[in-house]
Amino acid sequence: MIIAIDGPAASGKGTISKRLAAHYGLRHLDTGLLYRAVAKAVLDAGRSPDDSAAAMAATFGLDPARYDEAALKTAAVGSAASVVSAFPQVRDALLAFQRDFAAHAAGAVLDGRDIGTVICPDAEVKIFVTATPEVRAGRRAAEYRGQGHDVDDAAVLADIRARDERDTGRAAAPLKQAADAHLLDTTDLDIDAAIRAAIDIVEATRAGRGRG
Numbered sequence: 001m002i003i004a005i006d007g008p009a010a011s012g013k014g015t016i017s018k019r020l021a022a023h024y025g026l027r028h029l030d031t032g033l034l035y036r037a038v039a040k041a042v043l044d045a046g047r048s049p050d051d052s053a054a055a056m057a058a059t060f061g062l063d064p065a066r067y068d069e070a071a072l073k074t075a076a077v078g079s080a081a082s083v084v085s086a087f088p089q090v091r092d093a094l095l096a097f098q099r100d101f102a103a104h105a106a107g108a109v110l111d112g113r114d115i116g117t118v119i120c121p122d123a124e125v126k127i128f129v130t131a132t133p134e135v136r137a138g139r140r141a142a143e144y145r146g147q148g149h150d151v152d153d154a155a156v157l158a159d160i161r162a163r164d165e166r167d168t169g170r171a172a173a174p175l176k177q178a179a180d181a182h183l184l185d186t187t188d189l190d191i192d193a194a195i196r197a198a199i200d201i202v203e204a205t206r207a208g209r210g211r212g
Contacts, residue, residue: 001026001107002122003202004115007129008175009078009163010136010143012186012194016129017111019195020202024109029101031112031119032081034094036072037064039080049080052087059093075144075159082163085113088172095119113167116178125205126181127198133160135187 003020007013014030021028038058039049047054071077084090091114098119102108110119116126131139137157144151167175177183182201186194 001124001206002102002120003107003109003125003127004120004123004178004181005109005111005127005129006113006116006175006177006181007111008113008136008167009082009160010140011129011131012139012189012191013111013127013129015191016127016184016194016198017109020198021109023195023199024107024202026106027101027104027108029098029108029110031094031098031110031115033069033072034062034064034097035081035085035090036077037062037067038090038094039084040067040072040077042084043077043080049083052089055084055087055090056093058084059090062094070147073143074147075149075156079159079163082166086166086170086172091172113175114173116181117176118173121178124209125202126178127184127201128177128181129184129186129194129198131185131187133157133164136160 001024005013005017017030018028038055041058042049042051042054045054098110102110102120112119116123134157137153137160140160141151141153141156184194184197184201189197
């Protein structure tokens with residue numbers, strides 16, 4: 001079983017995906033970390049994230065295991081990842097890695113922004129996770145404060161809106177809900193309620209198609 005989870009930044013898709021993977025005993029891939037690793041390599045090289053040549057060089061030399069997750073989840077890396085992920089060449093280079101991961105016989109849970117539309121268009125279960133920009137910005141600000149960073153709430157909201165615009169407006173694999181994806185709005189849900197809703201979607205889908 002392949003479960004494809006898509007959605008904008010701070011919608012809750014990463015946490016939901018990890019919990020679904022644990023619940024069903026499946027491997028999990030946060031595809032956003034791949035783009036964050038590319039962005040981190042570009043920044044570490046002293047280059048600008050809008051430098052396509054630097055982004056491609058980082059992609060071909062990518063070693064996702066080189067960075068721990070905390071190093072990839074800073075605000076600067078997140079913003080840079082939104083820029084490098086818009087390059088079609090970068091997305092094409094990472095396509096095979098993601099599809100190979102999904103092709104494992106036992107199945108997998110993948111989350112990102114184009115899983116249900118591009119990476120795994122034939123996934124058995126597709127969920128599009130969303131929430132209002134204000135709620136997502138609040139979650140992201142809380143995450144940064146938990147890391148010990150000073151946070152400007154207005155700046156975080158502006159960044160969320162800018163990332164949404166880049167993700168939905170890019171020519172290569174824009175963020176959008178797949179036609180056959182289930183919408184899960186987490187605006188008014190805590191994480192436990194969101195997980196229960198996601199499991200209900202998976203179970204209803206499996207029951208409709210025959211459990212597999």
